[in-house]
Amino acid sequence: MTSSTPTSPLAALSHVVSFALVVGGGSGLLHEWWGWLHFMGFVRFLVPDGYEVYGYVVMVVVGAAVGAAGGALDERSRG
Structure with missing residues (x-):
């Protein structure tokens, strides 16, 4: 079901950042x-040498958290 209420810019930005972190960390x-x-x-520049696996796992977790926060913002703004 779609809503006629537009997504707030902050929620939309958080969804984009979440997608980039989760997909980049997973790949x-x-x-x-x-x-x-x-x-x-480009995500290889975000993690230090020798800690690539840990860095990518952190990216996936942070991306999921940012996505959840963006979803909460989106639900809160729709009331």
């Missing part, structure tokens, strides 16, 4: 574990 994990699917190459 980074796949690249580290199996050596393929390095979909979003």
Whole structure:
């Protein structure tokens, strides 16, 4: 069911950031574990050398948290 109330700009931005973090972290994990699917190459600059797996896991967790916060903002603004 769709709503006629538009999404707030902050909620929309949080959804975009969440998507980038979750997909980037997931593709980074796949690249580290199996050596393929390095979909979003810029995320390698966000994690320190030697801690790639931990950094990508943190990216996925933070992305999920940002997405949940954006969803809560969206629900709160719709009342």
